[in-house]
Amino acid sequence: MESTNNKLAIVTGAARGIGLATAKLFNQNGYKVAIVDRDKNELSKLSLANNSIKSFCYDISDFNKVDMMYQEILEWHERVDVLVNNAGVADFASIEMTDFKRWNEVMKTNLDGAFMCSQKVISYLKNTKGSIINIASISGLRASTLRVAYGTSKAAIIQLTKQQAAELGEYGIRVNCVAPGPVKTKLAMAVHTQDIIDAYHDAIPLNRYGTENEIANAIYFLASDKASYITGQILAVDGGFEATGVGLPTLRK
Numbered sequence: 001m002e003s004t005n006n007k008l009a010i011v012t013g014a015a016r017g018i019g020l021a022t023a024k025l026f027n028q029n030g031y032k033v034a035i036v037d038r039d040k041n042e043l044s045k046l047s048l049a050n051n052s053i054k055s056f057c058y059d060i061s062d063f064n065k066v067d068m069m070y071q072e073i074l075e076w077h078e079r080v081d082v083l084v085n086n087a088g089v090a091d092f093a094s095i096e097m098t099d100f101k102r103w104n105e106v107m108k109t110n111l112d113g114a115f116m117c118s119q120k121v122i123s124y125l126k127n128t129k130g131s132i133i134n135i136a137s138i139s140g141l142r143a144s145t146l147r148v149a150y151g152t153s154k155a156a157i158i159q160l161t162k163q164q165a166a167e168l169g170e171y172g173i174r175v176n177c178v179a180p181g182p183v184k185t186k187l188a189m190a191v192h193t194q195d196i197i198d199a200y201h202d203a204i205p206l207n208r209y210g211t212e213n214e215i216a217n218a219i220y221f222l223a224s225d226k227a228s229y230i231t232g233q234i235l236a237v238d239g240g241f242e243a244t245g246v247g248l249p250t251l252r253k
Contacts, residue, residue, distance in 0.1 A: 012113070018216065025217070066120055083131075134178075136155075138179055161234065176234075
């Protein structure tokens, strides 16, 4: 049985949704967990029942803040075993309406932030032979309208995963990627119209949205010893959505 005593997992973008579900799952399995998010208000709402899970308020799109983040986390716990690059922002707009500011805001968090967080943790993962799990999206595997910045950033995360795996494997560091499909988060349910919900039902072979815990389970598996010979892989956790057809007609209206 895998021993997780004294291991630390860092999960970015973890004040809510998939990130929070992932943080809780690691903690339930014996990890110390650093919850990182830039949303101070959401972090303040968290009920962290024990001293093995702690929140850290940082914006990982700011290179200088990443240094400060690691300094504070490593003062709390002096090793790192898992980094989950989950922090991300979405901006859905047509190509013509996506100016550089909008494009850059997405890339700073989704791509630059993941790269910087990974780069800064390598020396610690060398010591623990740890792993990085990057969170992409089904939008990085299949194109859709209104996702030129978001989809491109997630496609870049997929390539970044392969680059990292190729270069860091010799140190025993594994790097994999989870690409979630439609997930039933509070945010998704707030912005998805009934037409979109119905269309996803028809387009996804399993006929439903995924849950936050289902994505968290995939992330945890890739970080665990059960995946000890898996690296450089992209796991679509999407109910079969990526395997079927073109984008939703409802979204193309």
